[in-house]
Amino acid sequence: MRTERPELAKIFTECAKKARLTTNTCLFPGCDKESINxxxxxxxxxxxxxSEDRHLWEFNVDHFKKEYFLFKKTGINEIYTFLGFCNEHDTNLFQKIETQGEINFDDYESRALFALRTLCNELWLKLVIKKQHQCILNHPETISDEIFINKVIEQGDIALQDLKFFEDSLWNDLNNKTESFVFEYREFPKQEICLNSIFTYDTSEEILNHIKTFGTDKDRLVEIFVSFFHT
Ligand SMILES: [Zn+2]
Structure with a gap:
């Protein structure tokens, strides 16, 4: 069913597209080159x-539909990409986990690189969402949604701060070879799914109880980085 607010859907969709294309500075610390897809x-x-016929299904959003979450079929060249790193850093940094058939899952650095790329993708997505909502605020038609949109930006900033902490820790760990993260590796029967995501270990109940008891959010949540794929 179509959305009842198509004019808003148009603004959301256009701002999302613009934000994705312009969030394109390399995420390597200190690098300001343009990122490649x-x-x-x-x-x-x-x-x-x-993949089937070089296409895969991905979970996506269509603002023009009333139930706007959906699965969408996309070509393998476009799917699962982000403007995370410049050509030099994308090529050199992830070499260890980019060579087909040669990933050493017992190697700490390889595991850390999967977590780093997952983290940087999440960081990039949060930057895109922030930019998208700032763009939405510039449209006078969205004035009735202003409180909600500002809340999304505010919450996004908190999430960015948390991610920054893990990003700094992971870079320090990789640069100093301290191996201070714990990476578990498991093999499963083949599943035709690919995911790289961050999950919060604290339950919603624990988080709410903390707020009830102390009157503030927890300083930091416990995050788990998951990479699941078929080799
Ligand atoms: Zn770079």
């Missing part, structure tokens, strides 16, 4: 092994 996980070998 790169796959979150390697296309050849991993994504291609579960």
């Amino acid at each position: 790169s796959h979150i996980i390697q296309k050849n070998g991993i994504l291609s092994s579960i």
Whole structure:
């Protein structure tokens, strides 16, 4: 069913597109070069092994529909990509986990690189969402949604602060070879799913109880980085 507010859907969709294309500065610390569109996980070998006619299904949003979450079929060259790193850093940094058939899952650094790319993708998405909502605020038609949109930006800033903490910790760990993160590795029977995500270990109940008891949010939540794919 179509949305009852198509004019808003248009603004949301256009702002999302613009935000995705203009959030394009390399996420390598200190680098300000333009990012290239790169796959979150390697296309050849991993994504291609579960694709059909070089297409995959992804969870997506269509603001013009009333139930706006949906699954969408996308070509393997476009799916699962983000403007995370410049050509130099994307190529050199992830070399260890980019060579088809040669990933060493016992190697700490390789595991850390999967977590780093997952984290940077999440960071990029949060920056895109912030930019998208700032763009939406510039449209006078969205004035009745202003409180909600500002709340999204405010919550996004808190999430960005949390991610920054993990980003700094992971870079420090990689640069100093301290191996201070714990990475578990498991093998499963083949599943035709690919995901790289961050999950919060604290339950909603624990978070709410903390707010009830202390009157504030927890300083930091416990985050788990998950990469699940078929090699
Ligand atoms: Zn760079």
